Amino acid sequence: MAKVTLPDGKVLDIQDNSTLYNVAEKIGAGLAKAALAAEVNGQVVDLSTPVTQDIKINIITAKSPGGLEILRHSCAHVMAEAIYSLWPSTQLVYGPTVEDGFYYDIDLDTPIRPEDFEKIEKKMAEIVEKNQPFVRKEFSREQALAHVVGNKYKVDNANRAQGDTISFYSHGDGFEDLCRGPHVPSTGKIGFFKIMSVAGAYWHGDAKEKMLQRVYGTAWATKKELDDYLFRLEEAKKRDHRFLGKQLDIYSVNDDIGPGLILWHQKGSLIRHIIETFWKEEHLKRGYDIMYTPHIATEVIYKKSGHLEKYADMMYSPMKIDEQNYYLKPMNCPGHYMIYNNSPRSYRDLPMRFCELGMVYRYEPSGTLHGMLRVRGFTQDDAHTFCTPDQLGKEIDLILELMHYMMTTFGYTYKAYLATRPAKFLGTEEEWARATEELRMAMERRGLAYEVDEGGGVFYAPKIDIKLIDSLGREWQGPTHQVDLQAAKRFNIRYVGADNQLHEPVIIHRTVLGSMERFIGGLIEHYGGNFPLWLSPEQMRVLTISEKTNDYAMKLQQSFKAEGLRCGLDTSPEKVGAKILRGHNEKLPYMIVVGPKEAETQSVNVRIRGTNESKSVSADAFVAAMKEKVKSRTADLGL
Numbered sequence: 057m058a059k060v061t062l063p064d065g066k067v068l069d070i071q072d073n074s075t076l077y078n079v080a081e082k083i084g085a086g087l088a089k090a091a092l093a094a095e096v097n098g099q100v101v102d103l104s105t106p107v108t109q110d111i112k113i114n115i116i117t118a119k120s121p122g123g124l125e126i127l128r129h130s131c132a133h134v135m136a137e138a139i140y141s142l143w144p145s146t147q148l149v150y151g152p153t154v155e156d157g158f159y160y161d162i163d164l165d166t167p168i169r170p171e172d173f174e175k176i177e178k179k180m181a182e183i184v185e186k187n188q189p190f191v192r193k194e195f196s197r198e199q200a201l202a203h204v205v206g207n208k209y210k211v212d213n214a215n216r217a218q219g220d221t222i223s224f225y226s227h228g229d230g231f232e233d234l235c236r237g238p239h240v241p242s243t244g245k246i247g248f249f250k251i252m253s254v255a256g257a258y259w260h261g262d263a264k265e266k267m268l269q270r271v272y273g274t275a276w277a278t279k280k281e282l283d284d285y286l287f288r289l290e291e292a293k294k295r296d297h298r299f300l301g302k303q304l305d306i307y308s309v310n311d312d313i314g315p316g317l318i319l320w321h322q323k324g325s326l327i328r329h330i331i332e333t334f335w336k337e338e339h340l341k342r343g344y345d346i347m348y349t350p351h352i353a354t355e356v357i358y359k360k361s362g363h364l365e366k367y368a369d370m371m372y373s374p375m376k377i378d379e380q381n382y383y384l385k386p387m388n389c390p391g392h393y394m395i396y397n398n399s400p401r402s403y404r405d406l407p408m409r410f411c412e413l414g415m416v417y418r419y420e421p422s423g424t425l426h427g428m429l430r431v432r433g434f435t436q437d438d439a440h441t442f443c444t445p446d447q448l449g450k451e452i453d454l455i456l457e458l459m460h461y462m463m464t465t466f467g468y469t470y471k472a473y474l475a476t477r478p479a480k481f482l483g484t485e486e487e488w489a490r491a492t493e494e495l496r497m498a499m500e501r502r503g504l505a506y507e508v509d510e511g512g513g514v515f516y517a518p519k520i521d522i523k524l525i526d527s528l529g530r531e532w533q534g535p536t537h538q539v540d541l542q543a544a545k546r547f548n549i550r551y552v553g554a555d556n557q558l559h560e561p562v563i564i565h566r567t568v569l570g571s572m573e574r575f576i577g578g579l580i581e582h583y584g585g586n587f588p589l590w591l592s593p594e595q596m597r598v599l600t601i602s603e604k605t606n607d608y609a610m611k612l613q614q615s616f617k618a619e620g621l622r623c624g625l626d627t628s629p630e631k632v633g634a635k636i637l638r639g640h641n642e643k644l645p646y647m648i649v650v651g652p653k654e655a656e657t658q659s660v661n662v663r664i665r666g667t668n669e670s671k672s673v674s675a676d677a678f679v680a681a682m683k684e685k686v687k688s689r690t691a692d693l694g695l
């Protein structure tokens with residue numbers, strides 16, 4: 057008899073020769089059915105593992121952390137078996153999980169084509185149908201190497217495997233693969249899957265090695281989860297900001313200007329202007345000062361800041377001006393420090409909050425550049441707060457409030473992470489503990505749920521990282537708020553305290569949007585190009601049915617513009633259907649079709665984006681509704 061302790065502390069007596077699956081059965085039939093693996097004394101193992109001593113156990117299902125990964129990795133094995141049975145000359149390399157799925161690298165001279173996916177999936181379905189157990193066999197290292205002799209990939213895998221025993225798993229009709237495990241109990245438990253794509257991949261990513269085929273798949277516990285995932289993927293493709301950025305004429309990148317450098321077109325610039333105006337107003341309301349600093353600075357400042365020592369590889373080569381080296385700025389901080397240091401500061405001056413929409417330049421390898429999201433020049437919505445240690449908590453409150461207000465205005469929800477002291481850090485443990493505690497308490501005061509990212513802070517600061525969750529449920533890197541423990545020392549930043557002595561202020565670096573490029577790129581995808589009224593470059597367009605109503609149409613446009621609305625006009629001789637289609641492709645919030653009836657009654661017939669209906673309202677009522685929507689920044693277009 058062995059004693060098995062469950063997560064809730066309950067202890068079960070388990071008979072000899074029982075497996076972990078038997079334990080799951082004893083807990084409940086439902087759990088046994090859902091069980092995929094088990095965590096025993098902190099290690100995840102197969103359910104077929106025998107219970108030989110007293111243990112602590114946690115049964116893993118697809119809903120447990122790590123549960124889906126086991127399901128997906130097991131699915132990779134089933135896919136490998138299917139491919140192997142269809143192309144027996146296949147040599148299997150390895151099949152790890154990736155975000156939302158898995159892949160298997162195979163060495164096969166016949167190229168696998170997308171047309172083959174269905175055939176592979178059908179074979180996989182047969183293997184699932186048979187519901188064969190995953191059987192684990194353990195070998196000594198020597199036996200294992202003898203077992204895989206002649207298969208260079210498996211010999212390599214065996215050589216890379218850790219520990220003295222090496223395990224093999226078999227399932228199906230004699231199919232076997234070297235693997236550490238764990239796996240689901242049987243092939244019937246791999247959930248709902250789909251093969252997604254195939255790509256070339258070098259063995260171990262080494263271009264000198266043979267090009268292998270990497271077959272990607274996805275697997276989910278339920279059909280609904282799979283369908284939802286495929287829908288999100290399809291939707292994400294349609295919303296890709298690079299595609300919509302072109303369709304909506306928002307931005308471009310030009311090779312002669314340089315990769316990773318965004319050219320903002322008229323509409324993109326207007327959207328950015330609106331967001332920047334909103335941003336500035338909200339900062340002024342909260343006691344920030346708006347700053348401007350130069351794009352280049354001498355090496356003196358970047359030696360002082362430590363950038364040349366620590367971040368030289370992300371900075372661009374210097375340019376020589378009057379025998380001195382100048383660099384493009386990779387960060388805005390030093391400029392703000394120099395403004396602070398330009399005058400003596402007293403505790404009565406604090407807190408001081410400097411904010412700047414500051415363009416910075418950082419090197420990114422060309423392979424990692426991605427539309428507006430990963431660029432070489434970007435505009436941080438930066439700010440630095442200088443405050444006394446006593447003011448720190450309140451200042452973090454203010455930042456979290458502003459961040460929350462901005463994020464919810466744009467319709468994002470978000471997750472917060474508290475990134476704590478890394479292994480290598482500057483300053484004392486006490487300073488770190490105090491600053492980290494201030495961040496933690498501020499989140500708790502707001503009732504903001506957060507996760508701790510242990511050791512995730514930067515070497516000079518603990519921080520709060522915000523991840524945005526967009527309308528498709530995807531996570532985006534968002535703002536960060538750092539409590540800097542080093543800058544004041546490095547730049548000799550001081551204030552005179554009430555005691556008439558010099559003290560170091562605490563400095564908070566923070567962004568709220570991150571960068572304008574990244575934020576607006578993300579926003580395009582978040583809204584799918586359907587910007588709410590307040591952000592739409594062209595909020596409405598008047599379309600004429602015939603030239604008889606041109607005068608009324610022009611008069612309408614003029615009156616809307618006079619009210620501050622961004623109204624376009626289409627009096628081209630085309631059919632109204634063609635004009636509507638064009639407006640539809642431009643994702644205009646409203647199209648106003650005017651014919652003789654509207655001209656006579658001084659009304660407008662409004663087509664609302666995203667609906668099939670059109671509504672007749674008086675021109676005055678329409679203007680009033682528009683102004684209200686812009687003011688409230690609502691995403692709702694309903695009239």
Ligand SMILES: [Zn+2]
Pocket residue numbers: 129130133225235236237238239
């Ligand atoms: Zn495996």
Ligand SMILES: [Zn+2]
Pocket residue numbers: 387388389439440565566
């Ligand atoms: Zn900074």
